[in-house]
Amino acid sequence: MKGYLTYFFEQHKRMALGYGAMLLIVLIFAVSLKTTTIPVSVAILYVSIFASLSPVASLNSDREIDELLSLPGGRKNLVTSQYLNAVFALLGSVVSAALVTLLALAFTLGKAHLPSLMVISLVISVSMIITAIMVPLSMVFGKKGLLIGFAATMFIGFQTVVRMLLTNGGAVLFKILKDYTVGHQIEGISVVISDNMALPDITNPVSVITTAGTAITAFVSSYIIARLVFSRKNFQVNKL
Amino acid sequence: MALLCMEHASVRYDRFNLDVSLNVEPGMITGLIGRNGSGKTTTFKAIVDVVRAGGKTEIFGKDNIRLTEEERSQIGIAYTDIFFSGEYKVSAVRRILKAAYKNFNAAEYDRLIKRFDIPTRGKIRNLSTGELAKLRFISAMSHDAKLVILDEPTSGLDVVARDGILDELRSYMENHEDAAILLSSNITQDLEGLTDDVYMIDEGKIVLHENTDTITDDYGLVKCTAEQFEKLDKEYVRGFKDAPYGKDVLVSQKRYYMENYPALAVEDGTLDQCLIVLAGKKEDKK
Numbered sequence: 001m002k003g004y005l006t007y008f009f010e011q012h013k014r015m016a017l018g019y020g021a022m023l024l025i026v027l028i029f030a031v032s033l034k035t036t037t038i039p040v041s042v043a044i045l046y047v048s049i050f051a052s053l054s055p056v057a058s059l060n061s062d063r064e065i066d067e068l069l070s071l072p073g074g075r076k077n078l079v080t081s082q083y084l085n086a087v088f089a090l091l092g093s094v095v096s097a098a099l100v101t102l103l104a105l106a107f108t109l110g111k112a113h114l115p116s117l118m119v120i121s122l123v124i125s126v127s128m129i130i131t132a133i134m135v136p137l138s139m140v141f142g143k144k145g146l147l148i149g150f151a152a153t154m155f156i157g158f159q160t161v162v163r164m165l166l167t168n169g170g171a172v173l174f175k176i177l178k179d180y181t182v183g184h185q186i187e188g189i190s191v192v193i194s195d196n197m198a199l200p201d202i203t204n205p206v207s208v209i210t211t212a213g214t215a216i217t218a219f220v221s222s223y224i225i226a227r228l229v230f231s232r233k234n235f236q237v238n239k240l
Numbered sequence: 241m242a243l244l245c246m247e248h249a250s251v252r253y254d255r256f257n258l259d260v261s262l263n264v265e266p267g268m269i270t271g272l273i274g275r276n277g278s279g280k281t282t283t284f285k286a287i288v289d290v291v292r293a294g295g296k297t298e299i300f301g302k303d304n305i306r307l308t309e310e311e312r313s314q315i316g317i318a319y320t321d322i323f324f325s326g327e328y329k330v331s332a333v334r335r336i337l338k339a340a341y342k343n344f345n346a347a348e349y350d351r352l353i354k355r356f357d358i359p360t361r362g363k364i365r366n367l368s369t370g371e372l373a374k375l376r377f378i379s380a381m382s383h384d385a386k387l388v389i390l391d392e393p394t395s396g397l398d399v400v401a402r403d404g405i406l407d408e409l410r411s412y413m414e415n416h417e418d419a420a421i422l423l424s425s426n427i428t429q430d431l432e433g434l435t436d437d438v439y440m441i442d443e444g445k446i447v448l449h450e451n452t453d454t455i456t457d458d459y460g461l462v463k464c465t466a467e468q469f470e471k472l473d474k475e476y477v478r479g480f481k482d483a484p485y486g487k488d489v490l491v492s493q494k495r496y497y498m499e500n501y502p503a504l505a506v507e508d509g510t511l512d513q514c515l516i517v518l519a520g521k522k523e524d525k526k
Contacts, residue, residue, distance in 0.1 A: 001309075002339045002340070003336060003340025003341070004340070005339070006336050006339035006340070010324075010328055010335065010336060011325070011328075063322060064325060066290050066319075066321075067323065067325075069289065069290040070288055070317055071336075071340050072309045072312040072340050072341060072342075073309050074289055074307070074309070
């Protein structure tokens with residue numbers, strides 16, 4: 001066990017250090033500017049992307065699984081590793097879900113910077129679409145399902161972007177970019193974007209809880225799909 | 241009691257089936273030879289349950305999947321294709337081994353690192369092929385293991401480094417009389433001067449098991465034409481393959497053929513010849 005924990009520490013310490021360093025930089029940036037809008041937006045974007053990626057990052061590659069199996073702890077190492085990965089994946093999902101909620105609240109309250117919020121919304125929406133479509137397909141059809149899911153995701157993603165650009169969202173985006181480049185803050189526009197991007201009604205607590213729940217489901221699902229895609233051995237511990 | 245006993249240890253893949261029986265006795269260095277893809281690495285992985293095998297595999301007299309962590313730490317193992325991530329620093333290997341192996345011998349590890357001139361700064365991925373091979377070897381040899389398993393330990397090494405590895409293996413056996421080493425190598429000359437016992441594996445099955453001295457002393461390669469081969473006594477023939485002049489015949493009693501067929505050329509036996517004839521025979525059929 002001690003051997004595995006040392007292995008795990010060596011495996012993740014650089015990622016943890018990098019993660020911490022980046023957050024520290026963002027915080028210093030926030031303090032030095034004495035404002036929270038832009039840095040908080042950047043921090044939310046950064047953390048949400050990394051949190052959603054954490055399940056993938058914490059996976060063991062097939063080679064690492066073999067290495068874990070050959071260390072004295074053998075399969076115990078792998079089981080411990082699975083538990084730890086699951087905890088990290090869960091943390092990632094919870095953080096992501098919390099951020100979605102935070103994002104939605106910030107959106108409504110107009111406290112965060114709009115262009116950043118749009119990017120975050122897009123990232124999270126695409127992530128949810130991917131998991132919602134690809135997970136069941138891959139579960140049922142395996143690799144073929146992944147391909148079908150990928151094609152469907154691309155189609156829906158493309159439709160979403162086109163819809164956004166063709167409807168009022170395109171005009172709003174253009175206005176934001178235009179105002180942003182000349183240095184103006186835009187007020188009261190979030191509601192328009194919210195309508196166009198079909199985000200939930202954040203003033204309603206039920207809707208907030210639903211959003212958080214959806215996010216948790218989406219990211220736990222993404223964890224499962226990531227394991228399917230990147231390391232089939234993780235699912236075959238007893239068959240190796 | 242054999243330190244390692246495999247009886248019909250079997251692993252099934254789509255295009256390859258392993259079915260191996262072998263024993264590794266204490267105080268002995270046992271070699272496993274075979275062509276690329278013959279099943280050597282799979283055998284080694286099956287021994288320590290990296291790949292789960294059917295049949296029987298016992299280490300220290302106990303089913304390999306029931307070994308305790310302490311018993312497993314008595315096994316030193318180095319694979320060609322499994323090692324710590326290239327992103328790890330070389331210095332991390334020492335920390336992990338120290339934490340993982342109860343008997344980790346830090347002084348021995350440091351001595352070997354110094355002897356083989358392994359840079360301890362920087363990442364594993366920056367090591368050369370030779371340095372990485374040596375580091376894998378050191379990792380397996382630095383915790384006073386009772387059973388050492390080395391998959392191609394001399395692969396990718398220059399002749400000086402190879403000699404150093406072979407020296408260390410001999411020295412290890414002198415200092416650990418109850419230990420045993422099982423190793424594979426494509427460089428069969430290394431095994432001839434080192435091993436006590438040799439197994440040959442081909443297409444997942446053991447096709448030859450002999451004492452190494454028996455192979456070098458008693459085995460021979462009889463070179464003959466097709467007509468001479470027809471008349472040859474086949475009692476000690478272990479295999480044959482086509483040659484430009486007729487047949488190369490591997491025999492287990494070369495003196496018998498030297499005395500009874502003085503007209504035939506008989507070469508001394510080597511592991512290479514065994515491999516070429518026994519594995520090459522199937523190659524000819526293909």
